[in-house]
Amino acid sequence: xxxxxxxxxxxxxxxxxxxxxxxxxxxxxxxxxxxxxxxxxxxxxxxxxxxxxxxxxxxxxxxxxxxxxxxxxxxxxxxxxxxxxxxxxxxxxxxxxxxxxxxxxxxxxxxxxxxxxxxxxxxxxxxxxxxxxxxxxxxxxxxxxxxxxxxxxxxxxxxxxxxxxxxxxxxxxxxxxxxxxxxxxxxxxxxxxxxxxxxxxxxxxxxxxxxxxxxxxxxxxxxxxxxxxxxxxxxxxxxxxxxxxxxxxxxxxxxxxxxxxxxxxxxxxxxxxxxxxxxxxxxxxxxxxxxxxxxxxxxxxxxxxxxxxxxxxxxxxxxxxxxxxxxxxxxxxxxxxxxxxxxxxxxxxxx
Amino acid sequence: xxxxxxxxxxxxxxxxxxxxxxxxxxxxxxxxxxxxxxxxxxxxxxxxxxxxxxxxxxxxxxxxxxxxxxxxxxxxxxxxxxxxxxxxxxxxxxxxxxxxxxxxxxxxxxxxxxxxxxxxxxxxxxxxxxxxxxxxxxxxxxxxxxxxxxxxxxxxxxxxxxxxxxxxxxxxxxxxxxxxxxxxxxxxxxxxxxxxxxxxxxxxxxxxxxxxxxxxxxxxxxxxxxxxxxxxxxxxxxxxxxxxxxxxxxxxxxxxxxxxxxxxxxxxxxxxxxxxxxxxxxxxxxxxxxxxxxx
Numbered sequence: 001x002x003x004x005x006x007x008x009x010x011x012x013x014x015x016x017x018x019x020x021x022x023x024x025x026x027x028x029x030x031x032x033x034x035x036x037x038x039x040x041x042x043x044x045x046x047x048x049x050x051x052x053x054x055x056x057x058x059x060x061x062x063x064x065x066x067x068x069x070x071x072x073x074x075x076x077x078x079x080x081x082x083x084x085x086x087x088x089x090x091x092x093x094x095x096x097x098x099x100x101x102x103x104x105x106x107x108x109x110x111x112x113x114x115x116x117x118x119x120x121x122x123x124x125x126x127x128x129x130x131x132x133x134x135x136x137x138x139x140x141x142x143x144x145x146x147x148x149x150x151x152x153x154x155x156x157x158x159x160x161x162x163x164x165x166x167x168x169x170x171x172x173x174x175x176x177x178x179x180x181x182x183x184x185x186x187x188x189x190x191x192x193x194x195x196x197x198x199x200x201x202x203x204x205x206x207x208x209x210x211x212x213x214x215x216x217x218x219x220x221x222x223x224x225x226x227x228x229x230x231x232x233x234x235x236x237x238x239x240x241x242x243x244x245x246x247x248x249x250x251x252x253x254x255x256x257x258x259x260x261x262x263x264x265x266x267x268x269x270x271x272x273x274x275x276x277x278x279x280x281x282x283x284x285x286x287x288x289x290x291x292x293x294x295x296x297x298x299x300x301x302x303x304x305x306x307x308x309x310x311x312x313x314x315x316x317x318x319x320x321x322x323x324x325x326x327x328x329x330x331x332x333x334x335x336x337x338x339x340x341x342x343x344x345x346x347x348x349x350x351x
Numbered sequence: 352x353x354x355x356x357x358x359x360x361x362x363x364x365x366x367x368x369x370x371x372x373x374x375x376x377x378x379x380x381x382x383x384x385x386x387x388x389x390x391x392x393x394x395x396x397x398x399x400x401x402x403x404x405x406x407x408x409x410x411x412x413x414x415x416x417x418x419x420x421x422x423x424x425x426x427x428x429x430x431x432x433x434x435x436x437x438x439x440x441x442x443x444x445x446x447x448x449x450x451x452x453x454x455x456x457x458x459x460x461x462x463x464x465x466x467x468x469x470x471x472x473x474x475x476x477x478x479x480x481x482x483x484x485x486x487x488x489x490x491x492x493x494x495x496x497x498x499x500x501x502x503x504x505x506x507x508x509x510x511x512x513x514x515x516x517x518x519x520x521x522x523x524x525x526x527x528x529x530x531x532x533x534x535x536x537x538x539x540x541x542x543x544x545x546x547x548x549x550x551x552x553x554x555x556x557x558x559x560x561x562x563x564x565x566x567x568x569x570x571x572x573x574x575x576x577x578x579x580x581x582x583x584x585x586x587x588x589x590x591x592x593x594x595x596x597x598x599x600x601x602x603x604x605x606x607x608x609x610x611x612x613x614x615x616x617x618x619x620x621x622x623x624x625x626x627x628x629x630x631x632x633x634x635x636x637x638x639x640x641x642x643x644x645x646x
Binding site: 048060062133146153320 | 456
């Protein structure tokens with residue numbers, strides 16, 4: 001019953017190549033069991049894997065193929081797609097002004113949120129990582145708290161906060177001479193994207209704070225002590241010990257932050273619905289509205305469009321490809337940095 | 352906001368005693384700066400909490416103020432009953448509990464056999480996991496919607512659970528696989544000698560050993576399921592009474608309602624479980640999240 005247990009802690013047996021190596025690690029003279037026997041031996045493994053295989057197959061792998069098929073049809077989501085249009089949906093996406101505007105907003109969002117958020121999180125992490133700072137757990141909790149909250153609910157609260165009730169943000173800013181007239185923060189096309197970006201930074205900073213703290217704790221204390229003995233000041237320690245020590249974790253953090261912000265949806269959908277007039281539309285809200293358009297009654301934007309599933313699928317597929325290219329490029333970069341670090345370490349240990 | 356100078360700059364080790372005792376201000380300055388920025392940081396949340404206690408008039412009058420002139424606890428009752436938050440809350444609890452349970456059950460089982468057993472097709476599965484790890488999430492919602500529709504599950508709580516569990520599968524299986532590889536096999540081998548069955552090995556020995564992983568992944572799945580928006584939104588579009596709190600409050604805004612304080616109360620109700628979990632399991636939440644970059 002348990003005959004199929006192997007020593008898999010090293011990642012399973014090496015690949016079998018050619019008859020002579022077939023019996024490596026097996027008792028000599030005993031042939032490798034046939035495929036039928038091995039299938040039978042693995043029956044419980046298959047049973048335990050069944051939910052995984054079914055779920056991943058049906059909800060991850062199949063949809064990739066299916067969405068490719070949808071891109072070739074003009075279809076409003078009712079019944080089955082039958083109006084074949086070839087690559088017309090892709091042409092339409094490439095020539096769609098609103099898609100590219102949404103694309104631009106998404107990249108603007110990422111281009112501002114990621115550096116500002118990472119810089120803030122890093123500074124805060126360095127401050128809170130100081131062992132002599134009391135109550136640092138408390139501060140960490142406070143700055144982390146918004147990150148565990150639903151972006152949709154955050155958006156509800158900010159929508160109310162930014163509205164003009166009584167002694168509002170506007171009256172205070174006017175009194176402080178920052179602005180000279182009432183601003184409709186979420187209704188003005190010039191301000192809306194910046195408000196969304198600001199809330200985005202606030203909402204997810206906590207993750208990066210925790211990541212950076214984890215990274216800082218992995219830097220050996222001796223390095224700082226050695227730097228102190230060499231007469232290094234705080235700034236020089238930060239520059240020569242902290243930053244190099246965070247190189248690998250930092251790249252991973254950057255990786256996650258870029259991908260996360262390029263996929264922003266909840267916050268924008270609830271806060272503005274992409275409005276006014278697509279001024280805060282991001283790729284995901286645009287795809288959502290194109291795909292489920294008719295059912296879109298809620299939200300502040302008031303944009304109602306006919307569902308256009310083929311177009312939405314084409315846009316989603318196109319954007320998915322772009323994200324995949326970015327992901328793979330980042331993964332390769334990360335691997336190279338790891339390899340070069342390991343190589344450096346190997347040389348040092350070899351000496 | 353957080354642009355305070357690192358305190359390491361102002362705590363040099365070799366300062367003469369006279370100087371060190373002198374400016375107590377110098378040592379409390381970081382705390383003052385941190386307290387002020389921490390207060391500003393959670394101000395929007397405190398404002399939401401106080402808004403939930405204000406009367407309609409008080410809400411309009413007090414603007415950014417945090418202290419209600421008159422406390423109206425009844426907002427919570429109104430939100431729970433007349434705004435339908437009660438139903439949304441129950442839906443969200445059911446969905447979250449079921450998602451956590453099935454995600455942990457299925458992914459730990461898959462992670463266990465992938466880490467511990469050898470069978471034809473194992474390498475192919477590992478390759479699938481590696482590839483899907485790099486697939487961006489959320490771009491296949493349209494065919495998934497169609498699939499759920501064909502299964503006849505649309506507009507049900509189970510649709511949301513099913514899709515959430517499926518989406519959580521690859522990451523969690525990967526984490527369990529990595530965990531079981533690091534756990535020693537001694538106990539299992541001893542049990543095998545004693546004639547334990549495959550199921551006993553898994554349920555009696557491996558799963559209890561994986562308790563720390565179950566806890567941190569469970570927390571992670573709990574938070575993401577509770578906070579999820581797109582999946583419950585899409586799969587309950589036709590049946591408002593099946594919606595979760597986030598989706599329900601979102602449509603509540605759309606109804607051009609002016610019940611701001613009730614809306615705030617609803618938000619507070621929806622944030623409460625997360626805040627409670629965070630308060631009691633803060634260390635675990637933080638280490639679960641930090642674990643994502645350490646690997």
